[in-house]
Amino acid sequence: MPSHAEQKIADLIERFIKDSRSTAQPDMASYLAHCPRGMESQLTEALETIKLILECRYQPSASDELVDEGISRLEVLRAKKQRFEKIEDALDPVVEASRHPIEAICNLLGWRKAAQASTPSHGCLLPAHAGVMYRGRGGGSGQATDWLLWNAQLESRERTLCDRAESLLRKTFTDLQAPVDVATLASRLYLSIKDAELEGFDGCLVSDGEVGAIVVNKASTNMQRRRYTIGHEIAHFVLHKPSLKARGFFRDGMGDFLNFDCSDWSEESEANIFASYLLIPSMLFAEDLGCTKPTFADVERIAHEFDVSLAAAARRLIRASNWRSCVVVSSNGEVIWHALSQQFDGWQRPWKNLKDGTAAKLLTLPGTKDHLAEQMPAAFWFEGAVASEQVEVLEESKRLGDSYIYSLLTVVE
Numbered sequence: 001m002p003s004h005a006e007q008k009i010a011d012l013i014e015r016f017i018k019d020s021r022s023t024a025q026p027d028m029a030s031y032l033a034h035c036p037r038g039m040e041s042q043l044t045e046a047l048e049t050i051k052l053i054l055e056c057r058y059q060p061s062a063s064d065e066l067v068d069e070g071i072s073r074l075e076v077l078r079a080k081k082q083r084f085e086k087i088e089d090a091l092d093p094v095v096e097a098s099r100h101p102i103e104a105i106c107n108l109l110g111w112r113k114a115a116q117a118s119t120p121s122h123g124c125l126l127p128a129h130a131g132v133m134y135r136g137r138g139g140g141s142g143q144a145t146d147w148l149l150w151n152a153q154l155e156s157r158e159r160t161l162c163d164r165a166e167s168l169l170r171k172t173f174t175d176l177q178a179p180v181d182v183a184t185l186a187s188r189l190y191l192s193i194k195d196a197e198l199e200g201f202d203g204c205l206v207s208d209g210e211v212g213a214i215v216v217n218k219a220s221t222n223m224q225r226r227r228y229t230i231g232h233e234i235a236h237f238v239l240h241k242p243s244l245k246a247r248g249f250f251r252d253g254m255g256d257f258l259n260f261d262c263s264d265w266s267e268e269s270e271a272n273i274f275a276s277y278l279l280i281p282s283m284l285f286a287e288d289l290g291c292t293k294p295t296f297a298d299v300e301r302i303a304h305e306f307d308v309s310l311a312a313a314a315r316r317l318i319r320a321s322n323w324r325s326c327v328v329v330s331s332n333g334e335v336i337w338h339a340l341s342q343q344f345d346g347w348q349r350p351w352k353n354l355k356d357g358t359a360a361k362l363l364t365l366p367g368t369k370d371h372l373a374e375q376m377p378a379a380f381w382f383e384g385a386v387a388s389e390q391v392e393v394l395e396e397s398k399r400l401g402d403s404y405i406y407s408l409l410t411v412v413e
């Protein structure tokens with residue numbers, strides 16, 4: 001017996017076929033509007049395939065090749081679905097019984113390339129020659145022009161990744177809401193999600209580029225971190241098919257998740273930028289937040305609304321900021337991660353070690369409060385050109401847990 005939702009889908013498909021015979025271009029949206037919740041992408045996939053087949057069948061000019069293409073698309077979909085269901089059914093016991101989940105899933109997929117871990121990574125979205133320009137920085141009359149071009153390339157790269165993440169969301173969800181349902185998104189892409197004991201890393205994606213599994217380290221109990229891991233692995237699946245086909249998996253630890261450095265042109269920074277727009281998409285994010293100076297109250301509100309970590313929320317807010325703003329995460333007096341707003345031009349970065357006079361340095365001392373705000377010369381924080389401008393920065397710093405201090409910095413213009 002088909003379920004109520006399946007029956008509803010079958011009815012919609014039948015209506016679509018009837019309408020297609022009487023109308024030239026039936027409006028997809030009107031069928032999706034009646035689709036049972038959570039089944040929108042299956043219905044879209046089915047209607048598009050049927051549309052192709054019907055176009056072929058009922059157009060006298062349709063070639064045999066087009067008819068074949070429609071039929072083979074259906075077959076590919078069916079085969080992919082069957083393989084996914086097989087993996088879903090078999091995954092738990094196989095992963096449970098194995099000390100090497102990646103290998104176990106590779107075997108299950110019939111994919112035996114797991115051992116080839118040294119395959120060089122490739123498949124970045126933009127040309128690697130841009131990195132040459134970056135290395136060429138450092139003086140000369142062309143420096144300013146190079147920088148403008150360089151910044152424009154980095155912005156365009158981030159924009160491309162943002163567009164791809166958001167187009168995936170639009171295709172998958174007709175009524176997208178925060179927090180974004182990454183588990184449903186994974187299953188629509190034929191990616192199963194499993195927990196397993198992983199030694200030395202937090203998450204991995206095992207796939208042949210068609211179907212696969214995201215494995216999350218059992219030890220990682222933080223829900224926001226888990227959601228981020230899933231978003232990051234979805235990004236690899238969508239963006240990096242050539243690497244997946246070559247080696248069969250991605251394996252990620254904390255260092256990979258912290259890499260947002262567009263300028264390294266790596267697959268890891270691409271996956272992080274994609275994941276950040278997947279979890280906090282523009283369609284749901286109040287971009288006008290960028291007009292006011294970033295505050296922790298904003299960061300915490302975003303983190304709560306989108307169910308993401310404070311670091312992910314802070315980076316998203318900073319990238320939307322119309323101010324010269326920066327978020328810095330430090331531990332034991334050392335800066336471990338930072339992100340700058342797009343308003344910073346040229347080469348800027350915070351000092352590697354916290355300087356005396358900053359609120360963050362004060363917070364490292366025992367017995368201080370957890371939260372401080374101060375205004376100080378930009379040179380206390382930055383080693384780039386902004387330090388020589390004699391401007392000041394407004395700093396808001398907060399201690400989180402035992403070992404991390406988050407600082408929001410905004411140049412006072």
Ligand SMILES: [Zn+2]
Binds near residue numbers: 236251
């Ligand atoms: Zn990765």
